[in-house]
Every structure is written in C-alpha cells, then in structure tokens.
Amino acid sequence: MxxxxxxxxxxxxxxxxxxxxxxxxxxxxSAIKAQKAVVQAAPDTSAHTVAIKFLPDLFNADIAPMTFPYNPNIPTGDLTVGKTVFVWYYQSLSNGVVMQNADWSI
Amino acid sequence: MALLTPQDRYLDYLKIVADPDRMVPLTKLEFLNPNDTVAYVIDGNYKRRYGYFDSRAFIQDGALNISLNNGQRRAASVRFENLDNAFDFAINKLWFGRRVRLFKGAVLSDGTPYYIPQGVFYFNSPKTGWKPNSRTAEYQLVDKWAYLDGTLFGNLENTYEVKSRTNIFAAMQGILNLSIYDHKATSDYTKKIDGITPVFTDYYNDPKKVVVINGEEVQMNLTPKTVTTAMGGTYANVMLDLNAIIAGWIGYDSTGALRVDASADDIEDNKKPVIWSFTENSKTFFGLEETANPAQVYNDVIIWGESVDGAIVGARAVNEDPTSDTSVNRIGRKTFVESSEINYTNKQCAALAEWYLKRKTVLQKSVTISCSQMFHLRENNIISVLRSDKPNNPIEKHLIQAISIPLSQKGAMQITATSVQDYPTPKLIPLDENLLGGNS
Incomplete structure (x- = not known):
C-alpha cells in the first residue's frame, strides 16, 4: 500500500x-502575459526600440538594459528614463513589446 | 585467451550478450569527485569486508530508463544495501551535487568485466529504510539535465538574454560554464554547472547553410533574433529555445556529455545501421507487443511561426504517400497545428513540419520488445526484428524511442520502438500556395 x-x-x-x-x-x-520594467534610456525613434530593465533585474548591476520594440501609440512622456512600463508578451519574453505605462494607482 | 584490444573485447561482449545463458550481467556505480575523477565504486558484490574505505554497501536493485526526449532522457532508480549508513542523504555522505556514473556490462569469456557507460546522474528523492534484518537506501537518479531544468538547480534569478546573431552553440556552452555559486561565467571546472565539453552537431556550421532575414543572409548557427527568457524560468528553457531555432535533438548522452544533434540529418532514419537484429530463434528475443494508438496519428502537419520582421511564416507537410497506411487518401486529413514564435522562416517551419509528420504518422505502430539484457543499445538507433509470424518473413526496422534495463542480475529488458518502415515521403506544401491561396 x-x-x-x-x-x-x-x-x-x-x-x-x-x-x-x-x-x-x-x-x-497563447495568453498574453505582462511584466513590469523601467525605462533606462531615451527611445531609439528610428528603430522603434527602447532600452529597459525588468524590475528585479534593477537590483543586479551585471544585467545590461535590454532593448525591446515599443508600441507606436504609447505617449512619448511614458518612455522617459525612470518611467515604469508594461512589457506584453505571449509564449516567450523574446516576443515582448513595451506596451503601456505601468504607473497605475488604484 | 586474454582479450587485449578494445575491438576484441567488444566483439566478445557481443557474443556473450547474444547468449544470455552464458552471460553474467554486471552493474557498477562510480561516485565522482567534483572534477569528475572517480572517488570510489560500488557494484553488485556483497562480499566486501567492514573497515574498507568503500563501505559494505552494494547495489541490490533498481532500473534504468532511457527515453528519446528533448531534455531529460535518462533516469534510474537504485537501491543500496546500506549496512553501515554510508549512503544516507547527509552532508559528508551523499549530498547535493554528488554525481555518479552508471555502468552496465558483462563478464567476458576471459573472466574480466566489460562495462559500458549508461549515463551520469545526480541523486534525487532519497529514501532510507530500516527493518530488523536490513538497512537500505533508495535513490532516484536523474541525468545532468536536472541541473538545468530546476529539478535540482537551474532557476533563473534574472531575465536571461541571448543577443541576436550570437552563435547558438557558444550560447549553450556559455550556460554550462556558469558557476553554480554566483551564476557568472567561470573557468573553474569544479564550479561550472557542467564542466564536460558538450558535443555539438557541425551540420549548421557549413557557411552555405544560411537563412535570409530582411534581405540579410544569416548563418543557421546564429540566433536570428534576441532570445529572452523571463526570470523564474530555467536554464533549460533557454537551452530548449536555442535548440528550437535549429530544430535539433538535445539531451545528455550515455557518457554524460550534453549532445545536440541536427534533426535535418534525422529525417533519414532508414539509412542508419542496425545495432541489433532480433529473430524468433535467438535466445535474446522474448517477445514483442504492438501498440496501436490511433488517437495520436496525424497525417497533415501545419506549423505557423513569425519572422523577425513580424510577417507570418509557415509550412505544411502532408502524408500523401500511397505506400503509407495512414495517408490522407486512406484515412482522411487529420490535421495537427502548432504555432510557435521561435520558428522564423518558411524553411525552418518546413523542416519542423516534416519532422513532426514523420513522428506523428507512425505512432500507431509502436512496438515493445522484451529481450535479455544488453547494454550497447542507444536511443534514436535502429533495431530490426525478423517477423517469422508474418507471411514472407519480413524484416521490420524500428527506431528505439525508450529503453528500460533492470540493474539487478535477473530480469528482462524492454525496448520501445517505432516502425521506420512506415515513414512516408512527406509532401511539402509551401505556405503561400496552400494556406493563403486555398489550393489544396
């Protein structure tokens, strides 16, 4: 037994x-997942990418900022250095797109 | 007569396993130091004396299971007779990170043992038992993938990024070179996640093997885009994502080295050499069971992907081979669809679709062969069976998918294999002709 x-x-x-x-x-x-990140540098407007660091990565200086494409409709003010944004992705973070402002207060 | 050369010894081993009445199966576990040298050995011999460095323990029972997967391939369970408590799960005895190399073998005709490696393992799920007349320790052994997939080690503390245009194999090697203490690259062999040099296919290193991405030719051994794995994922996730880019076979082999094989070579299993032939009259063959699993048969595979510039890519492989029992014309179109962001060109989707079709259209005829113990069989190799029960006595070839070997001296071995005779010639339909144009 x-x-x-x-x-x-x-x-x-x-x-x-x-x-x-x-x-x-x-x-x-196929579900879309989201992860919070902080903008590290001004966006590259020709390549439509922005350098960010995910929240827990901020505590590790060895992790370099990662470049992700951003949503063309995001207000430019939301992509200034230090702003918190949401990265949306499905299946894998390799598909991530900086989608929207994550400075929400409820 | 002494058997001196490795060839003589191997041939003698083959003769011995072909005659199981004469065979004395052997099992040996080498306990490895952190630098992979052998610390001490135990085997099935229960006649050790007290007071020796290697204790009075011996292998009492267990089984080794091998299955052809991307990822964890080898697992074993082993029970020690643990009279002097030397094999408890405790620090200074067996503890985290202790590796063992498992051997199976036989006594050759000159009386010497002959061992064949079956894998390098870590200990998991320790269980000790104490009865008035025995004291045992039972362990599950897991292959070194357990140090990548989070079973024993391998969770990512941060987001892990492999940049675009990085050599895929260098990136894989880079993961193995990380230190288990601080997750940073190290050259210290004993600190690495895996210090053994991996074996990589050179199929994709050919400079002529390129894919065209946004008009730029990119060699197939480079990452076409940045591969990012979220924190909380595992090193195995990164490995599998990198492997998916080349649609390869990844896993630890019997010598304990990470091995990546190309699946593009894998399409032609028919041409592989046969490593054992079973016949009804041979003493090694105990019987065969055929399993039919019609629910898992598909003869039409569609793979969708996404190219790096955001365009949709895909391919469709259909079994319209008139010699196949499961072709579309016989059983109708049974479609399997998979979409994955990691497929980035039509060519790669086609390779994957063809590979899936090959597996999914034959699953209905998997065979389980029961036979005497033999130790040189490996997954993804061919065995043949002379079917004297069928008209004209055809020789059927099978591709080994899984093997189960008992570690005790007695007991039959099980081989699960799929028929390669049934592999159809896939018809590849380009995406734009069929999926978008509606021309089937």
Missing part, C-alpha cells in the same frame, strides 16, 4: 511535468 511519503514523492516528481503541460496548454500558451 502506498504511504503518504510515497504520494509526496510522486507528487514532487510529477510537478514539473504537470507545470510543463499547463504551460503548453494552447490556452495558456
């Missing part, structure tokens, strides 16, 4: 597989 410990072990072993299945579910996979 299986014991509680064995059940725990099986659960621990299955967890990554189940997480992977959830990640690969078409609905979750």
């Amino acid at each position: 299986a014991t509680y410990n064995e059940a725990e072990t099986i659960m621990r072993q299955l967890k990554p597989i189940i997480n992977k299945c959830i990640e690969n579910h078409p609905l979750v996979k």
